[in-house]
Amino acid sequence: MRSNRRKRRREELNIQRNDGIGERCLGNFPSSEELAMLDGKTFKEVTSNILGYRAKDILKLAKDVESGKIRLDEFEGLEDKDDMFHKFRQIRGFGPFASANAMMCVGYYHKVPVDTETIRHLKEVHGRTNCNKKTVTKDVEEIYNKYAPFQCLAYWSELLDSYETKFGKLSELPNSNYHIISGRLESFDITHSGISG
Template sequence: MLRISKKDERDVTEFQEMHSSARENGLGRIFRSPSFFEDAVKSILLCNCSWKRSLDMARDLCLLQPKIALDGNARSKRKRSKCSDDIGNFPSWKELVAWSWVDEKYLIKQCNVGYRAARILQLATMFAQGDLREDHIAKLEQSSDPTSFETLYQKLLKIKGFGPFVCSNIMMCVGFYQRIPSDSETIRHLKQVHGKQNCSKQTIGKDVEEIYGKYNPFQCLAYWVELIEEYENKFGKLSKLEAGNYHLITAPRYLGTRE
């Protein structure tokens, strides 16, 4: 989670050598989740909704976890009724596949994740069936071989509902920084910060390459350094922001527009 492995040390050192602002401000690490599965699900939750909605869905999944936790003492007492505000950990893929009643409809009702329920359960099933393996991914995270990362990226792309944005965001979490997860926020950033007024979904690939290609293989880190600096200029130090205000960190909030 803290990115303190030998590979991470090499990456941040090399990146800071080519990015003066990152070096001066001590930036170059991306805080991640405790597991690949959690990173992947949170990437799914970012799609087609506001940042606040993404946070709400993640919180609802944590509210669900105590009900499906693999706890021997709790199994006999397990009920399907909605529990109180007892928040737990983010559910693991093992917990999601352990109970037959945790299906798509149940996940939608309990966590308000909409069509994402099918994607989340599909991913959990892939882990359960061995199509994705945590030990293989853990080894990959310490690899410097771009071919291995590309293999995982292409495998993720084949999962229904896993487009370039989701897959690039997941790859960023495992330490592969060459693909920038581009969405409407990226387009907004390039227009306002880099003057790319004609930037669109059709041109975003060319535009990010033109701006961040010089930081290869750390394009995504360079992009995030800019975003962090931009947000902190508007909201102050993000590390000091209270959790209840996380949802404020969106472009529409400080642009004076509606989400």
């Protein structure tokens, strides 16, 4: 039903399946069912240049969801956002960054996912020149807690505005230029030291 409601742009990503069905084309947002049908070797070969070291954990997550080992319906009953964050953290591959992103996807916006792109943004936009891995969480709280419980929405809105100021309207950016806003710091023309992607 989900795939009927959303239109997925299909890329030419043909995958040989080991179940005798033959080749299959996956779109940009394959379901856990589609991913779980793939064997680890094929999945890694096809996605290594896209997912890198995360490929193994993503495939395991899809297989765990499909097997019932991870029950997504258990997340629906959680009303305490800290309990939900803790439950995400229990899943292999879900550190603070992935868990904060997952929280946003289910409607909780109080945690800003922090990484090197957040550090770059705080240095460039907020003048937090001393921001680093050790201080970024405190810096984020000082800047965005005034937007509670929507800290993450405020951050993302501000981040997207800064991208559009730098690169132009994102909706008009050709696909071939998506890499410049992928969070890879080498794509930005900045000279801040001490940040690596």
